[in-house]
Amino acid sequence: MSEHPIAARWRTLRAAGRRRAALIPYLTAGHPDPATSLAALQLVQAAGADFVEVGVPFSDPLADGPTIQRSTQAALDAGMTVPRVLELIGHAALGIPVVIMTYVNPVLAYGLERFVADAHAAGAAGLVLTDFPAGADPALEQLVLASPLALIRLIAPTTTPERLTRAVRGASGFLYLISRLGVTGARDRVPPDLAEHVARVRAASPLPLAVGFGISTPAQASATAQLADGVVVGSALVDALGSGGLPAAERLIKDLAAAVRGNGT
């Protein structure tokens, strides 16, 4: 059996010799419009992203702050649907692993079995479902576990030790640690207790660990990269793309890439 594309990517990153964290940008599919969104996916790869998270817009994103809310609404207004997101991923034909991030309902409406098959065919490698905690729906969970998509689990600061044990069972690709309580969105500082959370999760699983929620500047990315294997940047990138277009998004990605690799600001 060939190596999973996400595992292969981590192996390459680690083979780079010195310790090097991955940059994982998030983009809402179809934001600010489908054509720019396609260009943005290709741009983040060229500018130094190691993975990319592609958000499937949902009308009621209850774990997202204002930036992602606005971007998903704009994408829906521009006519984005689940089939169009999959088309977009197919057209982008990226060399870096694509992780789809969304809520349960759009996937359920499409049909979960069909979704994992079609997402894989379009080139996606992993799936994060924001409102699908471990154990919430064993039947659906089994369908994802049996698919070629890695099931990427979110771990929160409030995740109890019992839940952590359960969540890492069946997780693959990497673990996604939510850096703080709250919704997505840029914040001023990296939380002081992040190192403690990272250590706790590391003790529970050998999987690579990405940290996200609230990381927006190269300085924050650099600080997070000292602790984690990967740094997820969402709202700040979506903001840059929305207000400054592709050039602003490219600048931000280049700065962040330099920061997580330890040779940036």
Add this chain to the structure above:
Amino acid sequence: MTDIRIATPGRFGPYGGRYVPETLMGALEELARVYEDATRDPRFWAELDALLKDYVGRPTPVTETPRLGAEVGSGVVVLLKREDLNHTGAHKINNTLGQVLLARRMGKRRIIAETGAGQHGVATATVCARFALECVVYMGEADMRRQRLNVYRMELMGAKVVPVTSGTKTLKDATNEALRDWVTNVTTTHYIIGSVVGPDPFPRLVRDFQSVIGREARAQVLERYGRLPRTVVACVGGGSNAMGIFTAFLADSTVELVGVEAAGEGLASGHHAASLARGRPGVFHGSLSYLLQNADGQVQPAHSVSAGLDYPGVGPEHAYLKDSGRVLYEAVTDRQALDAFAALSRLEGILPALESAHAVAWVMARRGHWHADDVVLINLSGRGDKDVAMVAELTGAAL
């Protein structure tokens, strides 16, 4: 064998569950645990019962409506369960009192809530004042305009009302904002959800706190008439007053149970809030239930003249009761509800909430369906004072 109760907590058949961000799972587990402890603690129920009696005014009466009854059919006994006579004017306080006692057990000093018509917000602000807790209520901007009086009532009791400007600016978006607040402040805050919706354990917990309605009504009807009602009718938005009155009658197979959804401008118009009649199963606000959604799984805006029914989802136990056939779910239009609002005021001197007027409207539309001596029990879930200004505006009356 796998323990199905652990594998699928809080399910009603396939419906319900806990589809929430991981951040909230600890709080839901804690709430379920604290609730379980409380239900086994006689002191908990003694305190709640005393508050329901002395603070809320329970038991609420069952009122016979001779003039409305005559319209419905000769000799038909139409009864109203008078939840409108509770302190704060609706059934909502049965639940907020129960949950505030749980919040106290958990040591949480900050309370948040969502509200549509404002009745749940008022009931939450009320118990927070009574127990000296910080209270923040999320309310859609559109609903704040429709229900200005309730906004002011909440503020008078010391609550902070936060306008919600996202999405449809109604109950669904207020619930999103309350959940976002909870994800951010979960360690200090309890979310008093206002209906039998949301992730487990909320649907069963809210049902249990509301089931006092049906327990009282069943005993009152039996005592006065020596028989059970032929039909029990309640409006359904999220569905808490309906679960509250239905639960006591679920095992009485001769009793027809009817939930009335808001058909808005008509089921065919697309502008309605009839999740059970026109929705299909989906995951929304933490549970699997019937949901108004498009083919792509995007939630569709609901419409109802009644802000309290203006919600695209519905409690998961209702989804189960619909599929099982135990409860019949029907829908009446804005127009029918407004007519029933006027009729009950004129015929009986009782102004119903526009939500409850939907249940009255369904009974009026069924005239001739019942025989003499049949008892028809309507849950009058709230009073209509809050709706008077809007009804006047809609009917062109000058105030």
